[in-house]
Amino acid sequence: MGPAGRSLMHRAEASGIDVLGIDAHPNRTWTPTYSAWADELPSWLPLSVAASSTTRPAAWTTRRQAIERTYCVLDTPALQRALVVDPARVVAATATDVRCHQVTLADGRVIHGRTVVDARGSVGMAGLAEQTAYGVVVERHVGEKLLEGEGAWFMDWRSDNGSDPADTPSFLYAVALDEHRILLEETCLVGAPALTSDVLRDRLVQRLSTRGLDLTGDEAVERVKFAVQPPPRDRADRGVRRFGARSSSMHPATGYSVAASLATTDAFLATVTSGRSKHSPSIWAVQRLRNLGLRTALNLEARQIPDFFASFFELSVPLQTAYLSGGNDLRGTLGAMMRMFPTLPPSARLAIARTVAGR
Structure with a gap:
């Protein structure tokens, strides 16, 4: 279990x-x-x-953005x-x-x-969209410079990992595991298929080298691969x-x-x-909206992803929370999506419209 x-x-x-x-x-x-x-x-x-926490993690989308919500590593x-x-x-x-x-x-x-x-x-x-990641654990004094003064990088979409603009994108996830160790992880948010561990390893090595950290090969490694949707019934x-x-x-x-x-x-x-039903109508409705979010993430071009998350992290914390954590908050989830849409570039809005239309 x-x-x-x-x-x-x-x-x-x-x-x-x-x-x-x-x-x-x-x-x-x-x-x-x-x-x-x-x-x-x-x-x-x-x-x-909770092994570590940061009250103000950051994201790098098209720019540096603070997330006003405490984030914990367990x-x-x-x-x-x-x-x-x-x-x-x-x-x-x-x-x-x-x-x-x-x-x-x-x-x-x-x-x-x-x-x-x-x-x-x-x-x-088999056949489900997946999230994959490849990470290394380094001593805090080694990895801290990668945080650039932030408590954590929740996601860092800067394009210094050696990937081609047309490739499936990935981001850097960097968090303190405890007082002594930092996890640096290259993550494919979602893919069908998702990026392989080897591709993510190469991107991580390139990204870290670009930022002045050359790995020794002796670091502890974490590999992640799991489906982001349940199997059909x-x-x-x-x-x-x-x-x-x-x-x-x-x-x-x-x-x-x-x-x-x-x-x-x-x-x-x-x-x-x-003996009651586990799901209320609002839970099912939220799940349908989340599935739309999944299809959107799969359909956006790599160049559109940073703009998408830049708009998301401009939302108020209550709307961010509703979308990320509100499993039965239909109003909040829909509100977050509706608030984001007009702030996106035209190309991203068109991609989302095509996703909604099923094209």
Whole structure:
């Protein structure tokens, strides 16, 4: 189980709900870097799960822009420890077939339950748009000059990574992991297909070299690859509730899902125990708008991307928050999109109009 499944089981046990988890690797230590906006984290999480934070991260789009919203990098081991579950209630096995009231395991066993929640994520699912990244971890004194006085680069779209203007774009993501280390990561926001790890590595090496940092080859490496949209449903999983990256908690235009999963765990459990539908009409409407955002990101030309994000980060913080984090905020999400559109260059507006028209 990853953060979504484990948080669900953790909070279910805390609420006295009879729950059984299925985890192919229950003792595996999590290693990915997880980040979140501070205002997304639920109050039941201990403050110790935040390894670092910056109150004013920056973005470089067509220019330097400040983001007035606190951004945190989570302490992954601390997060895993905080989401404690009863090991006796975890079945060490792989789920191969998930149905409304039963789960078939790879060894042939069948687990029955009143409610089945699928929180397996979407890693390895073919045919889905993906986000990829290649990063290196450097000592703080080495990487700090790359921050250029900022607390973090949420995204840096400057074109010094050696890519051609017609290529699928990528940006630099640079954050402090803790007091001693900085992650420098070349990221393909979304692609179908997304950029490969080798391409991103070459771009990162070129970008850092251009800025005066030559890597030694001994740095710790982080590779990222995950789908930014859930797999389509079929008749077999009708009635199965989805949670985390396998559900609409995943923001398809950004790849965010961990913080959203943590933030909505209790509300999700409330719908499960009450028997109510998990989705309100506003959630479905927001998801359709987010899917439009995904198609827009896929259809914009590389040269249009910096202008797109320049307009986004000119929005008020409440509108930025609504679009990035408001899973059921239809008015805010629509407001953000409508406010952005007239501020974009004509070529970007035309590309978006064609996306909306399905062309």
